[in-house]
Amino acid sequence: MSYLSGVGLTSFGKHPGRTTLDLMSAAAETALADAHLERRDVDGLLCGYSTTFPHLMLSTVFVEHFGLQPTYAHSVQVGGATGFAMAMLAHHLVYSGAARNVLVVAGENRLTGQTRDAAVQTLAQVGHPAYEVPLGATIPAYYALVASRYMHEHGTSEADLAELAVLMRRHAITHPGAQFHEPITVDQVLASKPIASPLKLLDCCPVSDGGAAFVVSREPTNDFRVRILGTGQAHTHQHVSAAPSLTEFGAKASVERAREAAGIALSDVRYAAIYDSFTITLTILLEEIGLAPRGEAGRRARDGYFNRDGRLPLNTHGGLLSYGHCGCGGAMAHLVETHHQMTGRAAARQVKDASLALLHGDGGVLSSHVSLVLGTP
């Protein structure tokens, strides 16, 4: 058994002058205070990576900088799936007895710490260095290739995709920490600057500065009782050229594993936190997992199904698309928001019932999948 005993999240957007370590420290400080723990209580540390601070040993750098003395520490790298992969590992570490309190932390000044071109080029390196990157491919282009095929097979329209961007923006407006607070319409998404067809600017998550952290504990450390009930992963390929399919990925298998470990049915889920690097990412994940029928994610968003007061509230902080995306911390914001919802601390965003939550993240080009089921007893 493991408990998600505390969470911390900075605002996302511009944090000029703040480094990777500054943003990691800010989030870690908040998470420890939230868990009612001191630095000396942390015996396990898991870190992600930072593209603006590429270090061979980020976890030990953070140990020294933040002032920890853990008996277990290292970094984890599976792209966008890193945050949830660290939650899964922390769960197994405390479950096995290897650690009592695992601090998981990520942060990056991805927006102000480098040029826009540098960010685009660094991220494009998840593509194949010999067979894909020389073609001038980018992360949006890899996902756009998937989008073209998925839309061809399932009849999804660009307006359907846009509905998910509109939904995430609607949610972000109610969160003071979100990068974007101006409402957008489907027409604005459709008219936004072309990036890689069919994806336009507003189909893509922004680049952000930010930090996120959480603590996974063997025993409760405060009044919160949010438990990690089940975890799962699936890894099918790295490069989109080598993906077994552009319409079926590892998401379903990953969620099935987490669901079976937790002993729950999909219909039991009351709150969903799903990775949304692009509108097509969210569309495919929702539909493959089974939270919307094929071709129906956009319609469900339009009909209010995923609203705060809808049948299945989704990414109520605004997701990567509108809260922002700072790298490993991006999906961890989904987890922080889930915890706030499950502990009744989501203020104006509070949903009625978040007692059982499903979280799912992907890294690469729908390459690495990690799923979590969280529950309150």
Place this chain on the structure above:
Amino acid sequence: MSETTSVLDWTAGAEGIAYQSCPACSNVWYFRRSFCPLCGSAPPDDRQASGLGGVHAVTLVARAPSDELRSYAPYLIVLIDADEGFRLMAHGNPSLKIGDRVRAGFTMLAGKLIPSFEKVEA
């Protein structure tokens, strides 16, 4: 295999698309390596693709990743299902659509040779 030297490969600067196949299990794949990723047998056969295939996915890239590539944008990136049974990424004529029959040609992009596909009548 002695074929190795005779197979033209655009990633090595020669006008051709190379792929590999496994003599043991008949698996075919694109990214070069020294063993079969399905059954582990080694060495694989190096083969020359015909350059014929069908368009599986397309995107018109408007936002290029660098100054060097900006002057080429917008450019069409495609995933092609080669007749030999493997999939590859390449450039293509901006008019290409999913399902089109295509044939490979070669062009220069920012100083590097790359494959670029044109439509052929089915």
